[in-house]
Amino acid sequence: MTFVLPRTAGLSSMLADIHRAALSDMAGRPERVAVAIQAHLHDPDLLAGISCPSCPNSYIRHLLHADPDGSYAVVALIWRPGQMSPVHAHRTWCALGVYRGVLSEAFYDLPGGNVTPRQTGVVLRGHGSTSCGPADPGAIHRLANLSGEEAISFHVYGARFDRFGQDVNHVF
Template sequence: MMPALSALDTMLADIRVAARTPLDDRPAAVAEAIRPYLDDPRLLAEKDCPCCPDRYIRHLLGEGDGYAVVALVWRPGQMSPVHAHRTWCALGVHRGVLSEHFFQAGETPCPTAVHLRGRGATSHGPASPELIHRIANCSAEVAVSIHVYGVPFADFAEGVNEVLA
């Protein structure tokens, strides 16, 4: 008898299937693949995902054909830079509450909206210089989010974010 797959292994298998969706539908499909696992407290039980005192930190959870899955750990007050994406992305909140701030493109990006993303919430988008946002942990507790980007983990430094501010 084979042992049951962990929640993380099952989520990674579902992401693998969703990542084969045609490109226009892929970010939404991957976000939907993540959604059922976000409330599972066992999701990251087998992974050590410590905080970093200086900035949010990414922990590799898995990779597939042209994409990587990471857990981002956010201490209170930590945030990403204002950025657009060079690749498609999908994310879901596993623990805590994050704020996703959206900006209008321009010489200086101008804030246009903010959405609170609590546990179980997802967001996604295509590669687009016009889709500008920032993720922030404005709460008083550590937050953890699951992100899938359409590039291998080794290419994250240059392949994911177009930092604007």
């Protein structure tokens, strides 16, 4: 099933660039998708006319594009101040870009075979920055909006949108 939203020229262009990168060779795919996203993060009209409301209880995903073959999906995440993802790793490749605001990306490891992750570092990701990674149960992280303003980020996952719950995050 294909999901179609009204699109600005900029959003159509970004989705076309993501499509080319998301269907390229697996080696380096997350990096190429991040580059495709980054090229469009400074377009102030990217989401013009598209409703992406926030949610008071947690960050929320808005589907922007689902690949008809189910190879990937593109979502906009809306983060109110203080909202954060769970600590998780990915079961599929992923790439993200910060469109508005600042997100912190905390990194974790599992020392000595523990089942409780321990934070090892944090990077602030401001407007225009990207991050990406392969499917890797050891690449554990958490995204959070610790600022006082709403943030928006674009995420691309190598999974069908209706399978995000099963195929994207391994939550700790």
